[in-house]
Amino acid sequence: xxxxxxxxxxxxxxxxxxxxxxxxxxxxxxxxxxxxxxxxxxxxxxxxxxxxxxxxxxxxxxxxxxxxxxxxxxxxxxxxxxxxxxxxxxxxxxxxxxxxxxxxxxxxxxxxxxxxxxxxxxxxxxxxxxxxxxxxxxxxxxxxxxxxxxxxxxxxxxxxxxxxxxxxxxxxxxxxxxxxxxxxxxxxxxxxxxxxxxxxxxxxxxxxxxxxxxxxxxxxxxxxxxxxxxxxxxxxxxxxxxxxxxxxxxxxxxxxxxxxxxxxxxxxxxxxxxxxxxxxxxxxxxxxxxxxxxxxxxxxxxxxxxxxxxxx
Amino acid sequence: xxxxxxxxxxxxxxxxxxxxxxxxxxxxxxxxxxxxxxxxxxxxxxxxxxxxxxxxxxxxxxxxxxxxxxxxxxxxxxxxxxxxxxxxxxxxxxxxxxxxxxxxxxxxxxxxxxxxxxxxxxxxxxxxxxxxxxxxxxxxxxxxxxxxxxxxxxxxxxxxxxxxxxxxxxxxxxxxxxxxxxxxxxxxxxxxxxxxxxxxxxxxxxxxxxxxxxxxxxxxxxxxxxxxxxxxxxxxxxxxxxxxxxxxxxxxxxxxxxxxxxxxxxxxxxxxxxxxxxxxxxxxxxxxxxxxxxxxxxxxxxxxxxxxxxxxxxxxxxxxxxxxxxxxxxxxxxxxxxxxxxxxxxxxxxxxxxxxxxxxxxxxxxxxxxxxxxxxxxxxxxxxxxxxxxxxxxxxxxxxxxxxxxxxxxxxxxxxxxxxxxxxxxxxxxxxxxxxxxxxxxxxxxxxxxxxxxxxxxxxxxxxxxxxxxxxxxxxxxxxxxxxxxxxxxxxxxxxxxxxxxxxxxxxxxxxxxxxxxxxxxxxxxxxxxx
Numbered sequence: 001x002x003x004x005x006x007x008x009x010x011x012x013x014x015x016x017x018x019x020x021x022x023x024x025x026x027x028x029x030x031x032x033x034x035x036x037x038x039x040x041x042x043x044x045x046x047x048x049x050x051x052x053x054x055x056x057x058x059x060x061x062x063x064x065x066x067x068x069x070x071x072x073x074x075x076x077x078x079x080x081x082x083x084x085x086x087x088x089x090x091x092x093x094x095x096x097x098x099x100x101x102x103x104x105x106x107x108x109x110x111x112x113x114x115x116x117x118x119x120x121x122x123x124x125x126x127x128x129x130x131x132x133x134x135x136x137x138x139x140x141x142x143x144x145x146x147x148x149x150x151x152x153x154x155x156x157x158x159x160x161x162x163x164x165x166x167x168x169x170x171x172x173x174x175x176x177x178x179x180x181x182x183x184x185x186x187x188x189x190x191x192x193x194x195x196x197x198x199x200x201x202x203x204x205x206x207x208x209x210x211x212x213x214x215x216x217x218x219x220x221x222x223x224x225x226x227x228x229x230x231x232x233x234x235x236x237x238x239x240x241x242x243x244x245x246x247x248x249x250x251x252x253x254x255x256x257x258x259x260x261x262x263x264x265x266x267x268x269x270x271x272x273x274x275x276x277x278x279x280x281x282x283x284x285x286x287x288x289x290x291x292x293x294x295x296x297x298x299x300x301x302x303x304x305x306x307x308x309x310x311x312x
Numbered sequence: 313x314x315x316x317x318x319x320x321x322x323x324x325x326x327x328x329x330x331x332x333x334x335x336x337x338x339x340x341x342x343x344x345x346x347x348x349x350x351x352x353x354x355x356x357x358x359x360x361x362x363x364x365x366x367x368x369x370x371x372x373x374x375x376x377x378x379x380x381x382x383x384x385x386x387x388x389x390x391x392x393x394x395x396x397x398x399x400x401x402x403x404x405x406x407x408x409x410x411x412x413x414x415x416x417x418x419x420x421x422x423x424x425x426x427x428x429x430x431x432x433x434x435x436x437x438x439x440x441x442x443x444x445x446x447x448x449x450x451x452x453x454x455x456x457x458x459x460x461x462x463x464x465x466x467x468x469x470x471x472x473x474x475x476x477x478x479x480x481x482x483x484x485x486x487x488x489x490x491x492x493x494x495x496x497x498x499x500x501x502x503x504x505x506x507x508x509x510x511x512x513x514x515x516x517x518x519x520x521x522x523x524x525x526x527x528x529x530x531x532x533x534x535x536x537x538x539x540x541x542x543x544x545x546x547x548x549x550x551x552x553x554x555x556x557x558x559x560x561x562x563x564x565x566x567x568x569x570x571x572x573x574x575x576x577x578x579x580x581x582x583x584x585x586x587x588x589x590x591x592x593x594x595x596x597x598x599x600x601x602x603x604x605x606x607x608x609x610x611x612x613x614x615x616x617x618x619x620x621x622x623x624x625x626x627x628x629x630x631x632x633x634x635x636x637x638x639x640x641x642x643x644x645x646x647x648x649x650x651x652x653x654x655x656x657x658x659x660x661x662x663x664x665x666x667x668x669x670x671x672x673x674x675x676x677x678x679x680x681x682x683x684x685x686x687x688x689x690x691x692x693x694x695x696x697x698x699x700x701x702x703x704x705x706x707x708x709x710x711x712x713x714x715x716x717x718x719x720x721x722x723x724x725x726x727x728x729x730x731x732x733x734x735x736x737x738x739x740x741x742x743x744x745x746x747x748x749x750x751x752x753x754x755x756x757x758x759x760x761x762x763x764x765x766x767x768x769x770x771x772x773x774x775x776x777x778x779x780x781x782x783x784x785x786x787x788x789x790x791x792x793x794x795x796x797x798x799x800x801x802x803x804x805x806x807x808x809x810x811x812x813x814x815x816x817x818x819x820x821x822x823x824x825x826x827x828x829x830x831x832x833x834x835x836x837x838x839x840x841x842x843x
Contacts, residue, residue, distance in 0.1 A: 037728050093527075
């Protein structure tokens with residue numbers, strides 16, 4: 001492997017990621033302010049002098065370009081600003097308090113989805129067309145078709161309200177971390193299972209696998225050395241955005257289970273026109289997506305010797 | 313190999329299920345009282361607050377000059393009594409002896425003066441600063457035109473506070489109930505600035521003080537040991553947790569799973585189930601509120617009073633609340649809610665007609681205004697999106713179809729909806745007004761000088777004249793009589809169609825004693841105790 005070229009290519013990818021990040025931040029900044037309604041609109045009337053006081057306190061009385069410059073400056077210092085709505089907290093404090101919850105739930109879900117999805121997919125893919133394959137893929141199809149918004153409330157109803165085995169919401173004990181990751185993981189698990197299955201079944205028919213088997217290598221070794229590295233490529237590229245989505249918190253899961261994570265801010269802050277908080281969660285989410293995409297690219301070069309960063 | 317991992321994982325998951333105990337048993341009476349609140353507070357600074365759900369917590373944290381009893385009647389709070397001058401402009405309050413902050417510092421009339429000045433200082437950017445505009449010079453101070461020391465509030469001594477008003481305002485004791493009238497700890501704010509609201513710096517003068525705040529998870533309050541010094545009844549429950557349960561369904565689930573002792577709302581569709589299976593938990597209480605349809609009177613077709621009257625007549629409130637919504641809401645034929653005290657609201661003129669007569673008159677009015685089968689009236693009705701609101705507005709469209717009116721429904725999220733209404737960008741729309749127990753609070757929406765919450769731009773000089781007359785009267789009964797005359801003049805011009813007063817659907821644990829239904833839906837925790 002040509003190390004200097006990989007290093008340069010990595011730097012180039014990093015630069016592209018940073019530009020993408022800036023484009024996202026800029027687009028969201030201006031789009032937000034184009035949306036009708038502002039952070040201080042509500043059902044109650046605000047006298048003009050009161051509204052002026054509020055706008056001045058949050059620098060909304062300045063020209064948009066000045067506000068944008070101010071925001072970029074703060075962002076460069078790692079300051080996400082004060083929340084417009086959660087007035088007693090800064091956006092940094094809100095993200096710091098919510099992220100651990102989202103990361104824990106998302107991390108557990110990620111483990112579950114990867115282990116369960118790949119396990120199921122390999123099982124089914126090794127015997128394409130068998131009864132086992134059809135059963136597993138039928139179940140996975142169901143998992144894909146049922147969105148969290150359906151699965152999660154049903155899970156709460158059955159396991160919390162009817163059976164009383166698990167709490168319905170909140171994060172007070174380890175038992176609170178069972179239902180949310182499971183409900184969050186299911187659709188991802190199903191998607192990974194289907195991807196793996198198709199990819200394994202296809203790889204089995206490739207010449208290098210048939211050669212390995214013909215040489216008399218043990219089946220387990222062929223699976224590990226010759227089938228999985230190739231078969232997992234599409235799974236790995238799927239995992240980039242999927243991991244970012246799980247780790248930064250699901251709006252639906254956090255609402256249904258009343259989790260104090262950051263996923264809920266995506267919707268709530270946007271509805272509140274809490275400009276800084278929306279920007280804050282977008283920054284976090286964009287950082288995750290870009291990081292994971294970079295990791296996926298790196299993983300590719302590990303798994304498939306034919307691929308090199310920046311290589312031909 | 314992988315299937316082994318999978319098997320182990322499933323075992324782990326199953327163990328997880330088996331290990332957890334039934335949560336219902338975890339919540340025993342006697343320790344922490346866990347209350348579902350309608351959402352996450354935006355702030356606990358009483359001068360910066362904006363929401364009812366914040367009022368709920370602030371009521372436990374602070375004590376104003378006046379306060380609630382268990383039924384939410386207005387009673388003396390930090391003030392043990394007050395006198396009003398003949399002209400209604402000067403109010404003198406005597407504070408209770410021995411008042412103290414939760415850190416033991418004495419609380420004096422000077423703290424109230426500081427608080428009122430802080431509320432109205434432009435830098436505080438208090439969105440509800442105008443609640444205290446009845447104070448002399450308040451609006452000018454808030455606009456930065458006068459210095460804060462020109463405000464109509466001064467301490468005559470440590471225990472005597474004098475408030476001077478701009479104009480007579482007999483509803484002042486009610487206005488002082490709101491957090492905008494609470495004192496704030498000057499000695500802490502001057503030391504730590506805006507961080508005074510953090511639990512580690514928190515000082516307040518209510519029955520409880522702030523112990524912890526985990527965003528989106530819980531606000532924890534503990535008993536304030538110095539509250540009893542005020543002579544008011546000390547709370548029985550040591551510790552409170554307010555949980556932000558914004559979703560009615562989630563609140564309902566967590567209540568049924570035994571994780572909270574009381575919730576503020578549950579899905580309307582569950583009302584029959586709750587009535588049948590857990591009637592001892594159900595608390596229905598009508599709230600001081602009016603939900604109404606507002607017409608944009610600035611432009612055709614609703615600049616024509618005949619069209620407004622026709623559409624008002626076609627609405628069947630009883631059918632709407634009892635058959636369509638079935639949420640226990642109370643139909644209101646008047647714009648001022650029936651629950652407002654010391655006042656007899658004026659119903660809409662056609663309120664006593666039966667349905668066929670109302671429809672016949674509505675059709676005749678539309679014909680007179682130039683609409684009919686060959687030229688049907690076609691309008692857009694706006695509302696805030698939601699399943700309950702959608703059903704309500706579909707029903708209203710159906711009422712109007714009966715008189716040949718075509719209605720397009722337009723839903724929008726709350727912010728956009730009210731921004732549109734304020735800009736007058738609508739034909740007819742659903743709106744609501746909550747809160748006080750005085751007629752002026754509601755009728756003020758129709759004054760031509762009111763500004764953008766007079767969404768429809770209603771202007772009727774005789775109505776305005778009565779309102780202005782009432783504003784100068786210090787005697788409550790006399791003032792309300794003039795307001796009643798104003799309401800009669802206003803409703804006859806149909807600026808709005810009053811629909812119903814909201815009924816709050818709560819679930820409260822039967823283990824709790826002292827919970828009394830009341831029209832303000834205020835339930836200070838200091839009146840609650842375990843059975």
